[in-house]
Amino acid sequence: MPTASSVLDALHIGNGHAPTLPDSLSPDRLRELAKVATYNERTQERASLVVKTPFTDETVASLPAGSPSDVKEAFRRARIAQKVWATRPYRERARIFKRYHDLILERNKEALDLIQLESGKTRYDAFLEVADVALVARYYAYHGAAALAKSHPLGFVPLLTSVEINHAPVGVVGIIAPWNYPLTMAITDAIPALLAGNAVVVKPAEQTPFTALLAAELLFEAGLPRDLLHMIPGDGPTLGPTLIANADYVHFTGSTEVGKLIAQQTSQRLIGCSLELGGKNPFIVLEDADLDKAVGGAMKDCFGSAGQLCVSAERLYVHASLFDDFVERFKFKIEALKIGPGFGWDIDMGSLASDEQLEKVTKHVKDAKSKGATVVVGGHPLPHLGPYFYAPTVLTGVTPQMTLFAEETFGPVVSIYPFNQDDEAVELANSTTYGLNAGVWSASTSRAQAVARRLECGTVNVNECYVASWGSTAAPMGGRKESGLGRRHGPEGILKYTEAQTIATQHLLPIGPIGGMAVEAFAGTILTGLKILRRLPGLR
Ligand code: NAI
Ligand code: MG
Secondary structure, eight states, X not given: OOOHHHHHTTOEESSSSOOOOOTTOOHHHHHHHHTTSOOOTTOOOOOEEEEEETTTTEEEEEEEOOOHHHHHHHHHHHXXXXXXXTTSOHHHHHHHHHHHHHHHHHTHHHHHHHHHHHHOOOHHHHHHHHHHHHHHHHHHHHHHHHHHOOBXXXXXXXXXXXXXXXXXXXXXXXXXXXXXXXXXXXXXXXXXXXXXXXXXXXEOOTTOHHHHHHHHHHHHHTTOOGGGEEEOOSOHHHHHHHHXXXXXXXXXXXXXXXXXXXXXXXXXXXXXXXXXXXXXXXXEEOTTSOHHHHHHHHHHHHHGGGGOSTTSEEEEEEETTTHHHHHHHHHHHHHTOOBOOOSSTTOSBOOOSSHHHHHHHHHHHHHHHHTTOEEXXXXXXXXXXXXXXXXXXXXXXXXXXXXXXXXXOOSSEEEEEEESSHHHHHHHHHOSSOOSEEEEEOSOHHHHXXXXXXXXXXXXXXXXXXHHHHHOTTSOBOOSGGGEESOBSTTHHHHTXXXXXXXXXXXXXXXXXXXXXXXXHHHHHHHHHHHHHTTOGGGO
16 A cells, blocks of 8 residues: 555655745745645545745646545545544643644734735734734634533423533534635634534645644644645535535635535535635715725725735725815825735735736626726836736726726725715615625714614624634624625634534423323313413513
8 A cells, every 4th residue: 555655756846956945944844744644545546736926826836636535535524523523622732722722822923924924815814814813713612612601591391391501512524715715724724624523624725735834834734633624625516516515514715606606516515515605795975984994994895916806895885075175085006016026025016816816807808898897097018027016006986887896806906986875876776686895984984883783784883894704703704695604704604514402301201291191181281371471570
């Protein structure tokens, strides 16, 4: 039988020559990370997965690609490990995640380098991922137990029927992650799943496997038993069906198109799924908003991770009285942005992640231009900076005939529209098939909150960008309409990985006629009982 290193014999770092790696990473370190992936040694034939850095399009490594048999092997091992893990008390599991929190912060430099290398984003955008992992680990380590705690509501017959509600782990959870937030998306949805007593099998995005492997390696270092978490780098359509066929629950983050495929497959097996999909997120500037603050917020909301973020804003609705001023100040700030590749903290916007992304963004903007949209700023790629850089772009005069009017661009491209009344802004913001995130800006927080409550979105930020709602990990986040199903974060984000179980125990007397009592008389007793109970505050 082949040895453990035989699969990884097919691992090549660079493309004939050593790739340019940031300080903290060496070819040997990448080889070490590759060992964290789960491979079934009996599989002889494998495709390879070429990982490139979007900064230069240089090959970082070609990694043996996971196969369906790796997925099956991962589930086999995960199922055995999960049985034991589920018997451990929450506080014991939580200890591992408290250590994980500290480890990810201590080792942030390597994580930042790897995230940037694989995704092409800025150091600050990468830093937000590290911070997010720490926030999620901390929240669930300290608060997950309360969400899962056994509870005892009133039973059918007060005092005689006692009830206990338990939250049992579903078993083995499958997670399919995207490339845009390669660290946080590979691990933060696994954290509550594991803490709830499940094992997890993750298929990270094709473009960003090493970041996912680092996330797992640190968790093993923090003490997680090895077989509870499996990372299988590889192609989505190749591995997805096997993952879904074996999982007890699936969490997916990615495109609405693939999200619907996942929902079809999980429905065939009647297993649960949560889906965090696309958005065409509105950003509303009410007439009394502080213009400078709103413009500052729009900069973060539109250009974080070069707009490749499910919660970033792509539609700006600005009160007509502020419109010209807003556009001018926004343009001025955009022109001052420092854009480029690099691992320093001084860069404001990085690269798009791939040629597919560049193609989609270019197509959307070309289409809008050809149909009469006005380009306020940007509107073109920046090939002198790197192969996938695209200029931050602002459009006005966007109409429903243009693709980007309603479709997610997932790039640094935003359309601005004027409005006159708060009601009109609400209607415009809601006129979309998506419902993920929104921003509302006003000098009056109560006015902004009133608008926020009327938006058909899973999260809304008042006078801040997505970082406020996303970073509030105690509160649920997720999409309405075609933006998704289910929530991550908060109590919902852990309860979804469990099955509620009710144990009702009857004491002393059975529910039914006793001692020769007639059925009709018994029914009469129940009728009287029900009438009384509704009037007794402690017992209804
Ligand atoms: P995608 O939805 O195809 O990929 C996301 C993940 O799903 C990856 O791990 C991929 O391997 C996997 N996948 C793809 N096809 C699959 C299948 N048939 N079965 C199981 N898994 C599958 O997204 P893609 O192609 O990378 O990007 C296309 C667009 O999707 C983007 O331009 C953007 O609009 C949107 N998107 C949204 C994200 C979000 O955070 N909501 C993240 C990534 C993409
Ligand atoms: Mg795809």
